Structures are given as structure tokens and as C-alpha cells.
Amino acid sequence: MDYDVVVVGGGPSGATAAHDLALSGHRVALLDRAGRIKPCGGAIPPRLIADFDIPDTQIVAKITTARMISPTGRKVDIPIENGFVGMVDRENFDEFLRVRAADAGAERFTGTYTKIERDAQGTHVIYRDKETGDTRRLTCAVVIGADGARSNVARDEVKGGDRIPYVIAYHEIVEAPEGGTDAYDPDRCDVVYDGRISPDFYGWVFPHGKSASIGMGSMDKEVDLKKATADLRAFSHLANCKTIRREGAPIPLKPLDRWDNGRDVVLAGDAAGVVAPSSGEGIYYAMVGGRVAATAAAAKLQSGRIKDLDLARRLFMREHKGVFKVLSAMQNAYYxxxxxxxxxxxxxxxxxxxxxxxxxxxxxxxxxxxxxxxxxxxxxxxxxxxxxxxxxxx
Structure with missing residues (x-):
């Protein structure tokens, strides 16, 4: 067998799983599509920075205030006492995590997952090579599916994996005005609860140092995401700022009831649905999801017991089920x-x-x-x- 584990998807979840497994001596392949940047406000809490040893060089801004803005324009500023919210730029942060996994011993491959096949030699992840367009395969004992909210691995391999609810998120990264404006503060995150921006979620303006992320999300397919974001830019006096890039992608709303296929596949991150309700926070939970998926994969490799793959979901829910339950109730009540x-x-x-x-x-x-x-x-x-x-x- 070429590898113990093939990780499909190189975002924070997949890169974390690959890093942890490689660091513990396992043979790991990390398969990722190059060039994709997920729309994300980029906020990470101090616990993530500590738990996953994130260097200060990856923190592009340190936020000390959160501003909540109501439909009538009411503003409530909430100071972040005894700490800060770190901001990262996903374009650089995700690659940092992938490089770190490779430095730990994971082997990187660039291409698009197509399917999983099995025979007497093992489990084979079939993918299309980005450079050549050729169909290739990676042989392993366990597959970790960390390929996003509309995960093809989940769709193919895990019951219910094709029916996960999600919002569509869209944002624009712009050059931030130096020193801020009367409506934009480089040390403050703005969260806009207004049906004109999003009828069922919220909009955000998050500083990233020299740039800023301005975006929103909604489950309503009739919402014009680009117009809503343009309105949000105008509201924040950022309409005339240079646009660096635009990105859109689904964000899951609920953890799947099952994360493994009872054989050789376990899901992690957005593929498992682990984005916090109400807040939409995903980076921390994605990285935790990658870590518990790596733990489950390692346990299965050592014991040979298929049931050990269920460790990923059990470990995650043991610590975070209560928070998800409260946030879900809040979203249902107030959004x-x-x-x-x-x-x-x-x-x-x-x-x-x-x-x-x-x-x-x-x-x-x-x-x-x-x-x-x-x-x-x-x-x-x-x-x-x-x-x-x-x-x-x-």
C-alpha cells in the first residue's frame, strides 16, 4: 500500500489532519485542488492560535471590538476583554497549513478527486492530475474526506452526505483605507443583521490589515449576493476601494448524523457540516474536525476496528455539541x-x-x-x- 491515509482536500481541516498524521509517523498523501480560496471573514479565536500553534506572522489583524448593527442602524459595540480576535487571510493561511503538513512528511498532490475504487490491493482514490489532465490513483487504507460543504467524498461514500443544508456565502476582498474611515475601523469587526443585506443570515465587514473582507450569506436562492455585498460596501464607505478578489462558496449549517462509511472513509470539516450555527464560524471547528478525523484514522489503522472511525464524530460532539445546540437555537429564534x-x-x-x-x-x-x-x-x-x-x- 502506498499510503496509510489519503486526505482529500487541503483547507484548514484536511491540512490539519495530514499534518497530525504525518507528524505521528504515518504515510500520508494530501490531495488538493490548487487555486481555490474559500470566502471567509478569516476570524480565529485565541484558543485556535494556542491549540494549533499558529505563528504571529499569520495574524494580519488583531480585533479588539465587535460591532453589532441592527436593521434600523442601531450600533452596539462589544469590547473584547482580555484578548483579541485574530484575523487571517485564507489565501496565505491555507497554504501555510499545507506547507506545514508537507514539512511534517505528508506528500502533496494537486488535482481533482473523481471517485474511490476498491480491490484486493486496497482503497484507491482516483483523481485527475492538474498539470497533465491524466487520471491517477493513490492507494491507501483510510480516506479522510475534507473537500468542503458539497463534498464529493461525502456524496459518494457516507449516508446523508448529499443532503447537507447550507447557505451560500459571498465576499469581496478590497484594499482597506489606511487608518480607517468614519464607518470603517481597522481594529473592529462589523456584523450587520439586516434583511436588506441577508434575509436569513448576516453581512460582515472584517479588517485584514491592508485589506478587508466584505460579504454575506443566505439560504435564499433569490438573493442577489453581489448586489447585497455592493450595498454593504456602500454602507461601510468602502464602495470605491480597489477590489482584490471575489469568492463564493457554500457553508454548511448542520453537522451530519454520520461522518464515516463504516469501512474506510471518515469526513472532516465542512464535509462533515461542522460550521457553527448563528455565527457561521468555521476555521476553528474545521481544524478540530481535521484533528479528530486524524485521531480516528490512526486508531483504525492501529486496531483494525472499523468502529474506531466513529471516534471522529464522538470526540467532536463530546466537546462542542452544547455550543452548537445553543447557537442553532439562537439562529432559529432571531434570524x-x-x-x-x-x-x-x-x-x-x-x-x-x-x-x-x-x-x-x-x-x-x-x-x-x-x-x-x-x-x-x-x-x-x-x-x-x-x-x-x-x-x-x-
Whole structure:
């Protein structure tokens, strides 16, 4: 057999899985399509930086404030206490992760996955070579499918993998005005909850140092993504900034019920559906997904037990199921109308909401240290949803 594991997809999830497996001495092939950059705000929390040893050179901006903007233009600034949100440029960040995997011993291949075949010699990943156009194959014992939200590996190999719900995200990377403007702050992330930008998700303006990511997402196929983004650029006084590149792609909304095929394939990252509801945050969860997929693959290689492939989903859900459940409930409650969005931004005025939200974001855990604060938030949340508190009250 040529490889222990073939990883299909070289984004943060696949590159992390390849790196971890190669570092532990496994023979790894990393297959990736060159030239694809996923639309992404690029935000990463301190826990990701620490857990995955990300050097400061990859951080293009350090955000200290998040601004929530309601449909009526109400602005709530939330300071990020005792830390920052790191920003990365996916064009450089993803390649950094792929190079790191190669430095650890993974062998890189550039091409497009077409299918998986099996015979007495093993499992074969068939792909079309980017340079020559020839059909080639990589032989292995385990395949990790990390090829995005509309994963072809998931579609071919895992039950339910062809039916994952998603939003379509679109953004434009622009040259940021030096020093900012009256509407754009290079140290602040803006999140816009407005049905005119997105009827069921949100828009964002995220600084990337010398550039900025401006984008939005929606499940509504009738939404004009480019017009909505143009409107968002105008709102942020960035309409006249030079556009560097434009990108669009699906973002999954729900983890799949199963991540493996009960034989030789396990999914990771967007292919498994691990993007946080409500926030749409994906980089951290993608990298965790890659790490647990690598753990499951290594366990299966060592034990020979097929059931060990299920470790990936079990390990991920053990730590993150609660956060996903809360964020999903929040999205269902507040994203359905502009009236609800107005109430959500109003709720963000509460200091306990601000502190607990960012403590959870920074550490990727539900905060349990202040039960009275949780009760207070629960009562206020109910009052906002039922209209007992006016959305216009501060």
C-alpha cells in the first residue's frame, strides 16, 4: 500500500489532519485542488492560535471590538476583554497549513478527486492530475474526506452526505483605507443583521490589515449576493476601494448524523457540516474536525476496528455539541425577521450577554462560572422574544 491515509482536500481541516498524521509517523498523501480560496471573514479565536500553534506572522489583524448593527442602524459595540480576535487571510493561511503538513512528511498532490475504487490491493482514490489532465490513483487504507460543504467524498461514500443544508456565502476582498474611515475601523469587526443585506443570515465587514473582507450569506436562492455585498460596501464607505478578489462558496449549517462509511472513509470539516450555527464560524471547528478525523484514522489503522472511525464524530460532539445546540437555537429564534434581528441587537447591550458571549467564543466552551448571569440572560432573552421588552429600548 502506498499510503496509510489519503486526505482529500487541503483547507484548514484536511491540512490539519495530514499534518497530525504525518507528524505521528504515518504515510500520508494530501490531495488538493490548487487555486481555490474559500470566502471567509478569516476570524480565529485565541484558543485556535494556542491549540494549533499558529505563528504571529499569520495574524494580519488583531480585533479588539465587535460591532453589532441592527436593521434600523442601531450600533452596539462589544469590547473584547482580555484578548483579541485574530484575523487571517485564507489565501496565505491555507497554504501555510499545507506547507506545514508537507514539512511534517505528508506528500502533496494537486488535482481533482473523481471517485474511490476498491480491490484486493486496497482503497484507491482516483483523481485527475492538474498539470497533465491524466487520471491517477493513490492507494491507501483510510480516506479522510475534507473537500468542503458539497463534498464529493461525502456524496459518494457516507449516508446523508448529499443532503447537507447550507447557505451560500459571498465576499469581496478590497484594499482597506489606511487608518480607517468614519464607518470603517481597522481594529473592529462589523456584523450587520439586516434583511436588506441577508434575509436569513448576516453581512460582515472584517479588517485584514491592508485589506478587508466584505460579504454575506443566505439560504435564499433569490438573493442577489453581489448586489447585497455592493450595498454593504456602500454602507461601510468602502464602495470605491480597489477590489482584490471575489469568492463564493457554500457553508454548511448542520453537522451530519454520520461522518464515516463504516469501512474506510471518515469526513472532516465542512464535509462533515461542522460550521457553527448563528455565527457561521468555521476555521476553528474545521481544524478540530481535521484533528479528530486524524485521531480516528490512526486508531483504525492501529486496531483494525472499523468502529474506531466513529471516534471522529464522538470526540467532536463530546466537546462542542452544547455550543452548537445553543447557537442553532439562537439562529432559529432571531434570524427569521428584521423585528427579531432588532431585538437580538438590543439584547447585545446587556453586559452579561457581552461577557459570556466572548468568553465562550475565545475558549470554545459554554461558560458555567456565573449561573446567576445565565438566569438573567435567559429571562431577558424570553422578554425580548415575547415583546415584553421593546426592541427600541437600550
Amino acid at each position: 427569521r425577521s428584521d423585528e427579531r434581528r432588532e431585538r437580538f441587537v438590543s439584547l447585545c447591550h446587556d453586559i452579561d450577554v457581552q461577557r459570556l458571549t466572548f468568553e465562550a467564543y475565545m475558549n470554545k466552551k459554554l461558560v458555567k462560572a456565573r449561573p446567576l448571569a445565565h438566569i438573567k440572560i435567559g429571562v431577558k432573552n424570553l422578554a425580548h422574544l415575547t415583546g415584553l421588552i421593546s426592541a427600541t429600548r437600550v
